Amino acid sequence: MKIPVVENVLKLNDEIARQNRLAFEAAGVYVVDLIGAPGCGKTALLEATLQKLGGILEIGVIAGDPATSRDAERLAGYCDNIVQINTGNGCHLDANQVRQAMGRLDIASLDLLFIENVGNLICPVGFDLGQHSKVGMFSVCQGADKAAKHPYLPLVAAAILLNKIDLLAHVPFDLQQFRADLKRINAAAPLLEISVIQNQIAPWLNWLTHACTGRGEHRAPEYQPGVAES
């Protein structure tokens, strides 16, 4: 008798996400939900992106972490519209937390809003926040089997980032296997191979500016446990 409760929670979340999406549309802001495991480089990517695009676009950030305001502190040097959400033992952001954060941002002034989700490959996937696109992020340090082991993120992602390719010479990582797994799971999502630390993020900036200009909502396929397993 617990499944109905979970369904209600998701239904409530989806309704708030719908309202968030309407507010984002009204404000003319494109919203990306960035999802990846702890340490794949999400905050560093946003630092680099703010440095590159901050003079061209008005950008805001909602940063989620279980504890500390370290991400917001790192990003505050590059943007004024930033809110840190501490989730405590919560493993993902939900639409209501995003709605609360929106109240502390001047979203009407923004062109682009990043939601940096809690570092977690699983739980954030199933929660609609009202974003236009969910973007999945991996790093070569994690090993090439992570897309296959965690297929739900690539399945719903509008694009997949593979970070830290500068370390390919120093870690065991089968790039062909990773590419093949992604193609099998979601052939439509482009794989953007980057090195944030070496400032090689052109594929990401190209994808982002194109997505932001198009302003289309990425329609992910239905979230189906059991699909895409090898």
Place this chain on the structure above:
Amino acid sequence: MKIPVVENVLKLNDEIARQNRLAFEAAGVYVVDLIGAPGCGKTALLEATLQKLGGILEIGVIAGDPATSRDAERLAGYCDNIVQINTGNGCHLDANQVRQAMGRLDIASLDLLFIENVGNLICPVGFDLGQHSKVGMFSVCQGADKAAKHPYLPLVAAAILLNKIDLLAHVPFDLQQFRADLKRINAAAPLLEISVIQNQIAPWLNWLTHACTGRGEHRAPEYQPGVAES
């Protein structure tokens, strides 16, 4: 009115975990719940551990992943008692899944059982599986802020592993900061700095054989959201 449901789930989990623990005690097997983010090196550590200790101790593994049986396939070369649990969109193992897996293992023959939890720094922390010790695993590729951002794992861990120290020359990682954060969060948990890929795992093997011989259950402090934040 949703909190009582969550409490009931946890109460049921705790009761099954208690039964698991009694069964482990009766079988004379020491049980470690290994928790870390995707790609920190959990499976590689178990491979190396089975190679080193497999001739001395009878070792079993319960491996959790959202999808694929790749971990079990990797470990099957080193041990006979192995079960893979696919959690689908589940973000952690629970006591009932472990109980089901126990039915497929000859636990009476084992000295040591590893439960390799789903790659996730958050959700597995709050679920008792009946283990003697939870061990937390990080890697230098993830950045030095991860213990501070995810304090609940180090707070309950009997020991903390820091893997991939061979990469310290190639990635930005403030080792002093990481050590200081851990000391602040849980000064009692030893920090075991290792490189699985270079076979430098002596601190782990020493800790493990000592813990296994002592057979004491690690009594973690209460899980308290909000504590240990900087």
